[in-house]
Amino acid sequence: MLCVFNNTLPLLRPGFGRHILGCAVIVSGLTATTAKADTLDAAAERYRPLMTEGIEHSLDGAQAMRLALLSGGVDEAQKAWIASRVGWERAEVFTSGFTELDREIDAWPNAATGFHAIEAKLFGANRLDVQPETDALIFHLTDLRVKIRDTRLSAQGLLEGAAKLAYEVGESKADGGESRFSGTSLEDMRNNVDGLDSVFRVVFAEALEARDPRLTEEVRANLNELRDLLQVPTLSRLDSGKLRAKSEELIISFQAAAPLLGLRPPSLQDLIQQ
DSSP, rough: OOOOOOOEEEEEESSSHHHHHHHHHHHHHHHHHHHHHHHHHHHHHHGGGOOOOHHHHHHEEEEHHHHHHHHTTTTHHHHHHHHHHHHHHHHHHTTSSHHHHHHHHHHOOSSSSSSHHHHHHHHTOOOOOOHHHHHHHHHHHHHHHHHHOOOOOOHHHHHHHHHHHHHHTTTTTTTOOOOTTTHHHHHHHHHHHHHHHHHIIIHHHHHHHHHHHHHHHHHHHHHHHHHHHTTSSSSOOOHHHHHHHHHHHHHHHHHHHHHHHHHHOOOHHHHHOO
């Protein structure tokens, strides 16, 4: 007789009674873990208004950009593009869960569509012939807005999204900037950190505080230090080595927090492959 739960086998020992006891312990542990995850999934719903707000902000900016393009205002179109990016970057904690839409909206660095295809023409050459790309961006952001209304939020998904975004900030984005033509790469990363702070504060902080106050403060400290590192006037002044190290520390903190919260730790390999 073997007890199999979540692909875990108990250590086999002589004696049927003790084996049953071992099964009971495993069931009890799994029940407690499931209860923690269920409670956090309820907490995850508190993040939905922030998620919706970010996409609405991004969509409003894209629509304002379309109006500016029609009126021939390069400066106004650029300002609207930048405003649209703010909402998007804060929402990137969860957008990677919509793989195809994420690719259509924010493909980078080899962008043929989305924000960066528009950016290359609008900022790189002050061109206004980006109406088709802008219409497509609005279409995809609208599609995403509809989808997130009915998408079930889970603490596991948000934790994995947070770890992925922390990895991006410290690795790919710090290496040269995501929005080079517009010059908003630093602001992109600052908004990413704001998004990370929001999801931790709203979904995870209270539960983690009850289980490990020291680790909770460690996460907060890592977020604050990331924010401080990004308070430089230009991308060339950014200490990318320190930013990378701090983002890795944040990921490790998320990994340490996961089992305390009844969640699976995000693996670095998964983050690299996404």
